[in-house]
Amino acid sequence: MTEATDSTDSDTLPLQEPRLWRDGQWTARVIKNEEDDGWAVEMTRHGDPEPALVGPWTMGRDKKNPKPLDGPAFSTLVKTAAEVIRRHEQQLHATLNKSVTVTARNDQRVRVALAIVPDEDSPSATLTAYDDADDSELASVNVSPAFRLTASSAAAWIESDYARPR
Structure with missing residues (x-):
């Protein structure tokens, strides 16, 4: 037993x-x-x-x-x-998660969010734009985790037609 x-x-x-x-x-x-x-x-x-x-x-x-x-x-x-x-x-x-809302050139309100994924070996970040009216995604790009999201950096990204910031 x-x-x-x-x-x-x-x-x-x-x-x-x-x-x-x-x-x-x-x-x-x-x-x-x-x-x-x-x-x-x-x-x-x-x-x-x-x-x-x-x-x-x-x-x-x-x-x-x-x-x-x-x-x-x-x-x-x-x-x-x-x-x-x-x-x-x-x-x-x-x-790790920041967002700002700015007014784009056509008076559209756009919320820009930065999401950082901490990782000792390979940290990453994603910058995403959303239409503030219906929360639909307008654009998304990978950026450096050191990217500083401000109202001016968000506006510059929108003005560049969502080209990946340097």
Whole structure:
């Protein structure tokens, strides 16, 4: 008879200890603060290489050891860490995706979008023009990821009949 194996990773099983709480997505770990005599808590999303959030943690009543983690604190930490990740993703998206709307020579409103694809070996970018009235694509070209999209560069591209910018 063969023994059944549990395919669940023990690092993601729920756990509730005074200095370590874990649910299906997050791990909270109370750690010694290296910069002073206090304590810190780190929140790590499962599968991420480093914590999403590291912050100070409250001392316990003995003023020597950390206050134990509990359910309400863990819930608050999860919400805060998820918000940090969400804001980071929004910032990254805004850095990689820009758009401006300009008026072309025939009074047509054109939205020009720059989408950058970061890649260590071969980054790329695409410049795309859309009719602002119906969002139909007017033109699209590959450009350098270093291309700076401004109202004037968008207008110049439109004026060139969408020739690839240099």
